[in-house]
Amino acid sequence: MHELSIALSVVEAVEEFAAGYPGERVEEVRLRVGALAGVEAEALDFSFAVVCEGTALAGARLAIEHVPAVVRCRPCEREFAVRPPLDLRCPACGGGSVECASGRELEIAAVVLGTAEGADEREVAGDVPSP
Numbered sequence: 001m002h003e004l005s006i007a008l009s010v011v012e013a014v015e016e017f018a019a020g021y022p023g024e025r026v027e028e029v030r031l032r033v034g035a036l037a038g039v040e041a042e043a044l045d046f047s048f049a050v051v052c053e054g055t056a057l058a059g060a061r062l063a064i065e066h067v068p069a070v071v072r073c074r075p076c077e078r079e080f081a082v083r084p085p086l087d088l089r090c091p092a093c094g095g096g097s098v099e100c101a102s103g104r105e106l107e108i109a110a111v112v113l114g115t116a117e118g119a120d121e122r123e124v125a126g127d128v129p130s131p
């Protein structure tokens, strides 16, 4: 299952990051997932909970931020959102030649670490390693 291997990559990356903060626990992992990333949020959420068991992330929440698919028209450079059913024609010039501007994201947006004094948000940069 695709989502399971993504969840594994995420948990591994966050474990490595959290190891730099001994005594703090991972409260929440925030993922940015593009509409074109080919990831099903529900399956990922389920996989994440399973993979977290027995790791430093046990009990952590997974927050998924959905990034809409946006494409850019090559001739006129207009950007527009794409929704199913997929219509890639430019609303401005009617051109059909587009490139992806956003929507393929699959990255860790932030990790929330908790201490005895309360939650403390720390940012992690970079893409989740591809499974």
Ligand SMILES: [Zn+2]
Residues within 6 Å of the ligand: 073, 074, 075, 076, 077, 078, 090, 091, 092, 093, 094, 095
């Ligand atoms: Zn156009």
